[in-house]
Amino acid sequence: MGDTPRRGPSRRQLLLGGAAVGAGAAATLGAERAGLLPGTGPAADTTGVNGERIVPFHGARQAGVTSTPGAYATYVAFDLLESTDRDGMRAWLSLLSDDAARLTQGRGALADLEPELAVRPAGLTATFGLSREAVHRAGAAAPDWLRPLPAFPKIDALEDRWSGGDVVVLLHGDDPTSISHLLRMLVRDSRSFATVRWRQDGFRRAYGSDPHGTTMRNLFGQVDGTTTPRPEDAGFDAAVWAGPEAPAWLRGGTSLVLRRIAMNLETWDEVGVDGRENAIGRRLSDGAPLTGGTEHDDVDLEATDASGFTVVNPAAHVARARVEDPSSRIVRIGYNYDDPVEAGAVDTQGRPAVSNVGLLFGSWQRDVDAQYVPMQRRLAEADLLNTWTTPIGSGVWAIPPGCEEGGFVGETLFA
Amino acid sequence: MGDTPRRGPSRRQLLLGGAAVGAGAAATLGAERAGLLPGTGPAADTTGVNGERIVPFHGARQAGVTSTPGAYATYVAFDLLESTDRDGMRAWLSLLSDDAARLTQGRGALADLEPELAVRPAGLTATFGLSREAVHRAGAAAPDWLRPLPAFPKIDALEDRWSGGDVVVLLHGDDPTSISHLLRMLVRDSRSFATVRWRQDGFRRAYGSDPHGTTMRNLFGQVDGTTTPRPEDAGFDAAVWAGPEAPAWLRGGTSLVLRRIAMNLETWDEVGVDGRENAIGRRLSDGAPLTGGTEHDDVDLEATDASGFTVVNPAAHVARARVEDPSSRIVRIGYNYDDPVEAGAVDTQGRPAVSNVGLLFGSWQRDVDAQYVPMQRRLAEADLLNTWTTPIGSGVWAIPPGCEEGGFVGETLFA
Numbered sequence: 055m056g057d058t059p060r061r062g063p064s065r066r067q068l069l070l071g072g073a074a075v076g077a078g079a080a081a082t083l084g085a086e087r088a089g090l091l092p093g094t095g096p097a098a099d100t101t102g103v104n105g106e107r108i109v110p111f112h113g114a115r116q117a118g119v120t121s122t123p124g125a126y127a128t129y130v131a132f133d134l135l136e137s138t139d140r141d142g143m144r145a146w147l148s149l150l151s152d153d154a155a156r157l158t159q160g161r162g163a164l165a166d167l168e169p170e171l172a173v174r175p176a177g178l179t180a181t182f183g184l185s186r187e188a189v190h191r192a193g194a195a196a197p198d199w200l201r202p203l204p205a206f207p208k209i210d211a212l213e214d215r216w217s218g219g220d221v222v223v224l225l226h227g228d229d230p231t232s233i234s235h236l237l238r239m240l241v242r243d244s245r246s247f248a249t250v251r252w253r254q255d256g257f258r259r260a261y262g263s264d265p266h267g268t269t270m271r272n273l274f275g276q277v278d279g280t281t282t283p284r285p286e287d288a289g290f291d292a293a294v295w296a297g298p299e300a301p302a303w304l305r306g307g308t309s310l311v312l313r314r315i316a317m318n319l320e321t322w323d324e325v326g327v328d329g330r331e332n333a334i335g336r337r338l339s340d341g342a343p344l345t346g347g348t349e350h351d352d353v354d355l356e357a358t359d360a361s362g363f364t365v366v367n368p369a370a371h372v373a374r375a376r377v378e379d380p381s382s383r384i385v386r387i388g389y390n391y392d393d394p395v396e397a398g399a400v401d402t403q404g405r406p407a408v409s410n411v412g413l414l415f416g417s418w419q420r421d422v423d424a425q426y427v428p429m430q431r432r433l434a435e436a437d438l439l440n441t442w443t444t445p446i447g448s449g450v451w452a453i454p455p456g457c458e459e460g461g462f463v464g465e466t467l468f469a
Numbered sequence: 470m471g472d473t474p475r476r477g478p479s480r481r482q483l484l485l486g487g488a489a490v491g492a493g494a495a496a497t498l499g500a501e502r503a504g505l506l507p508g509t510g511p512a513a514d515t516t517g518v519n520g521e522r523i524v525p526f527h528g529a530r531q532a533g534v535t536s537t538p539g540a541y542a543t544y545v546a547f548d549l550l551e552s553t554d555r556d557g558m559r560a561w562l563s564l565l566s567d568d569a570a571r572l573t574q575g576r577g578a579l580a581d582l583e584p585e586l587a588v589r590p591a592g593l594t595a596t597f598g599l600s601r602e603a604v605h606r607a608g609a610a611a612p613d614w615l616r617p618l619p620a621f622p623k624i625d626a627l628e629d630r631w632s633g634g635d636v637v638v639l640l641h642g643d644d645p646t647s648i649s650h651l652l653r654m655l656v657r658d659s660r661s662f663a664t665v666r667w668r669q670d671g672f673r674r675a676y677g678s679d680p681h682g683t684t685m686r687n688l689f690g691q692v693d694g695t696t697t698p699r700p701e702d703a704g705f706d707a708a709v710w711a712g713p714e715a716p717a718w719l720r721g722g723t724s725l726v727l728r729r730i731a732m733n734l735e736t737w738d739e740v741g742v743d744g745r746e747n748a749i750g751r752r753l754s755d756g757a758p759l760t761g762g763t764e765h766d767d768v769d770l771e772a773t774d775a776s777g778f779t780v781v782n783p784a785a786h787v788a789r790a791r792v793e794d795p796s797s798r799i800v801r802i803g804y805n806y807d808d809p810v811e812a813g814a815v816d817t818q819g820r821p822a823v824s825n826v827g828l829l830f831g832s833w834q835r836d837v838d839a840q841y842v843p844m845q846r847r848l849a850e851a852d853l854l855n856t857w858t859t860p861i862g863s864g865v866w867a868i869p870p871g872c873e874e875g876g877f878v879g880e881t882l883f884a
Contacts, residue, residue, distance in 0.1 A: 104677045104678065105674070105675075105677065105678030105679050125645075125675070126645075126675075167690065167738070167740075167741070167742065167745070167753075168686075168688075168689070168690030168753075170686060170690055170753070170754065171686060171688075171690055174674070174678045174679060176675060176677075176678045215812075228675055228677065228678065229674060229675040229678045230540075230541075230672040230675065230805075230807070231672065231673070231674055231675075231678075231686070231805065234672075234688060234805070234807040234826070235688075237807070238688075238734065238823075238824060238826075241823045241824065242738070242823060245820075245823065249821060250810060250821075250823070252809075253809040253810070254809075255809070257645040257646065257649075258646070259520070259589070259644060259646055260520075260540070260541075260591060260643055260644040260645065260646075260675060260676060261675060261676065261677050262519045262520065262591075262643065262676050262677045263519065263520030263589045263591045263643070263644045263646075264520055264589060271583075271585060271586060271646070273583075273586075273649060273650075273653075274583070275582065275583030275585055275586055319653065323582065323657070325582075326582070327582065330582070338582075338583075338585070339585065390645075390646065390649070392645070392649040392652070394667075394668040394669075394670075395665060395668070397630075405660075406664060406665075408653075408656045408657060408660065408665070409653060409656065411649070411653075
């Protein structure tokens with residue numbers, strides 16, 4: 055009975071779904087945004103309602119890469135059971151896609167006894183990623199970059215419990231109830247194939263909080279992600295989507311790097327505004343470069359002050375992270391985390407810790423080795439922000455392309 | 470510098486704040502709702518924006534009891550340090566109120582280096598509660614009911630790490646960034662007085678998800694909280710607000726019972742729709758009584774079917790929880806929780822657990838012993854829902870009345 059929608063799809067759902075299948079990712083993005091405009095559909099009689107906002111699941115690209123990030127993220131990584139062979143991989147990935155295809159569109163999962171928890175997806179997306187091991191189990195060849203990042207011993211304090219995993223699923227959305235329900239279905243349907251390795255939850259400003267769509271702030275109070283390329287920017291496609299250099303199954307997909315970066319609020323609290331702005335290279339109040347202008351203006355790394363020193367510290371985060379060629383950039387997706395303090399956790403002075411916060415730093419890129427790793431090396435070598443941040447989790451996954459109705463994400467591995 | 474607002478209070482803030490101080494709780498509620506209407510203030514130029522929604526902190530009642538619950542809850546309980554005496558209590562409670570008074574109104578805390586994280590409170594409220602020990606430290610007398618609930622051995626599996634605490638703070642709001650920032654300030658300012666005992670996070674449907682304002686669903690898919698009295702209902706004031714029977718410092722306040730109730734989704738999954746509806750006494754699809762009508766119609770506990778049995782099972786949740794006299798009811802405030810599975814957790818069959826979900830069940834009542842305990846005894850004795858639910862945390866706190874500008878919550882203890 056859970057297979058039967060309690061009400062038919064709305065005209066808008068049909069319309070949006072159809073547009074996306076026909077015209078690919080650019081149309082998907084446009085259609086998703088259209089759903090927020092007043093007067094475009096059945097939900098428009100109530101101001102600002104976005105519970106019925108649908109991001110199409112089917113299409114040339116997986117959802118969740120170019121769509122506007124929802125306010126909440128739940129990430130889950132699975133370890134494959136030894137018994138999960140090629141047929142098992144196919145069956146499992148097919149089940150996962152079926153769950154995601156239904157719940158992201160506001161329908162209950164197969165045999166879902168709580169289909170009412172699915173009716174307001176609020177922009178829910180599910181994005182699937184595969185490790186080298188997962189690709190091999192499916193009998194396919196993996197790109198070179200599909201392996202753990204090289205060690206960055208000056209900064210890393212990686213923990214197994216936040217790192218790796220054979221299959222990762224990223225859930226983004228504006229409503230935690232829908233996310234929780236999809237997570238449950240995915241985990242339930244994974245029991246015969248895999249175990250949960252870790253789960254990580256994050257948040258951005260809630261839907262409706264911000265009238266201006268400003269760049270998110272992290273829990274250091276910094277505007278975070280200003281320079282990340284947007285889908286409409288020149289170079290975006292080249293920076294993100296795998297092309298002929300990739301194995302056939304991955305073309306039209308991308309890669310995900312996910313780093314769990316702990317942020318030490320206690321020591322950050324000891325730094326004044328000047329010190330903070332010097333470490334970042336931007337004004338805290340509005341994210342503008344220290345060399346002037348507004349948030350989205352270029353940082354002038356050459357500008358000097360009266361004493362002849364550069365205005366922006368050469369070790370400031372903006373200076374070390376800078377990538378000139380747009381097609382070599384990474385595309386950031388960041389979520390704050392603020393978890394309960396763990397039993398026995400202490401701060402740098404041995405006192406009971408008072409916070410357990412940080413950033414789920416995600417990035418999409420065509421080639422991890424060519425784009426992510428060189429930038430991360432520069433940051434690891436000298437980035438003033440390293441004083442207060444510690445990577446404690448890390449992983450790299452291949453993000454296969456999307457699928458059409460009746461297909462499943464990962465099907466290209468079995469072609 | 471954090472003490473200086475980056476911009477002055479808006480006309481609306483002044484207006485709403487003033488109205489609340491003048492006219493008490495009813496006006497507060499009205500004013501808060503008014504803030505959501507289009508055309509009433511500076512935020513109304515953007516559809517559905519609620520980031521700048523302000524719930525007044527000052528007034529005859531504490532905020533958070535009668536205000537519309539935000540989508541997110543973070544609850545934190547503190548254990549007092551032995552060194553915290555009467556003067557310490559006064560200083561600490563005063564600091565906590567100062568943080569809450571500023572951040573809930575969109576201003577940074579004293580010496581707040583990230584005041585930008587405070588500018589969009591999105592309906593943020595902070596509500597403070599005190600245990601018997603906290604009242605005694607302040608040198609005041611506690612009402613009889615201010616103690617742990619009696620044991621309910623047939624159902625309880627209470628854990629210390631989710632129970633008790635000398636001071637509890639309930640944060641509700643529609644944006645997790647604002648909640649996170651206030652939590653941080655509260656914990657930072659508590660270091661000299663107390664340690665964090667526990668923290669619990671919960672959620673309801675996000676702001677903007679639901680066009681109809683329907684009753685929340687819990688993670689069993691049930692409509693949850695249908696019969697809870699609303700501030701405009703007859704009997705609400707008598708059910709909630711402490712009167713002459715209470716110590717003078719508590720008059721105009723109330724009490725909080727908080728139960729952490731684990732919900733077993735694995736075994737719940739084995740029950741079909743009929744079994745679920747029988748356990749609850751309501752239809753799953755819309756929350757209507759099994760005896761017919763719509764959600765808010767009365768349940769007819771006497772109605773019988775063709776065989777002469779009552780339609781509603783006498784052990785159904787609605788039958789056992791029923792309280793006839795409106796002034797003897799409790800006022801429910803519920804949030805779902807869905808936390809990562811803990812290391813080593815297993816299900817009832819010894820397999821790795823696949824979920825860690827439940828309900829943060831809160832209730833307000835004038836007198837815990839007269840209202841909460843009798844109802845809980847009936848439920849503990851026989852409620853079909855007990856099959857799938859387990860209380861794992863419990864606490865009781867006195868909720869003092871509110872304070873005016875320049876005062877602090879708890880000041881009546883020192884009068």
